[in-house]
Amino acid sequence: MRSLKMAAVGTSLLAASCASTTTTARAEDPFESVNRKVFAFNMGLDRIILEPVAKGYRVVTTDNMREGVSNALSNLYEPVTAVNQVLQGDFVDAGETVGRFAMNTTLGIGGFVDTAGHFGQERKKEDFGQTLGVWGVPEGPFLVLPIIGPSNPRDLTGMGVDTAFQPLNWAQFDNETAWLTARSVTGAVSARENGIEAIDQLRTQMDPYTAMRQVYGKSREGAIRNGELHEDLFQDLPEFNDY
Numbered sequence: 001m002r003s004l005k006m007a008a009v010g011t012s013l014l015a016a017s018c019a020s021t022t023t024t025a026r027a028e029d030p031f032e033s034v035n036r037k038v039f040a041f042n043m044g045l046d047r048i049i050l051e052p053v054a055k056g057y058r059v060v061t062t063d064n065m066r067e068g069v070s071n072a073l074s075n076l077y078e079p080v081t082a083v084n085q086v087l088q089g090d091f092v093d094a095g096e097t098v099g100r101f102a103m104n105t106t107l108g109i110g111g112f113v114d115t116a117g118h119f120g121q122e123r124k125k126e127d128f129g130q131t132l133g134v135w136g137v138p139e140g141p142f143l144v145l146p147i148i149g150p151s152n153p154r155d156l157t158g159m160g161v162d163t164a165f166q167p168l169n170w171a172q173f174d175n176e177t178a179w180l181t182a183r184s185v186t187g188a189v190s191a192r193e194n195g196i197e198a199i200d201q202l203r204t205q206m207d208p209y210t211a212m213r214q215v216y217g218k219s220r221e222g223a224i225r226n227g228e229l230h231e232d233l234f235q236d237l238p239e240f241n242d243y
Helices: 007-028 032-060 063-085 091-106 129-133 152-164 176-194 197-204 210-223
Strands: 141-145 149-151
Touching: 007 129, 032 141, 032 176, 032 197, 032 210, 063 091, 063 129, 063 152, 063 176, 091 197, 129 210, 141 152, 149 152, 176 197, 197 210
Parallel strands: none
Antiparallel strands: 141 149
8 A cells, every 4th residue: 555644644545545455355255263273273273284394305306307297287187277278168278288188197197297398288277166156156265274375165065076086086996095195284284385484475474364364365366367377466455654
């Protein structure tokens, strides 16, 4: 917000801004009191368990090793993306995703090497929450879930459907439970390592909960539009130092 150079004008602007923000927040976040408690629980759990593990993972691995793990995990998700691209009517993108999956699974050694990316085939990610958004389904109230984190009824439904879209969840093989557990744990650690700087920045916000809600909303909006938000996700937060 603009610096307040004149007290009278500044007070009026601040009051109007706060009233607008409060009204919007109440409309999109009717469960804020509960959400804040769950958010505090998640952040505490993250501080105790996930953050140390993620930072330890960064210490004992190289950039190339972590990139390979991230590539392999992303490759496992490609079939889900392809199905959602078909449901959204993006048949060309779906074909490219299938081609990426085939190339990386074979030439890329199970996806550890993004061979398709080296040939200019950009990775795209689509989920059923985005598909519902493309279809015009409203997102519903903002939710913060234990362990899972920020969501809404539309994205929560999408998570369930995407689980059904994942072929590996239907595969039958020896030690299936152990393998799926290892994949989930590896994915959580890899994702948390990728987000170390972003979450550190989130913790520095005057109100991390509001910052998280805004960042989640903007990122999901950008994903539904099939376009990344290139601006700093934190740039629209109030500049409290101006006051």
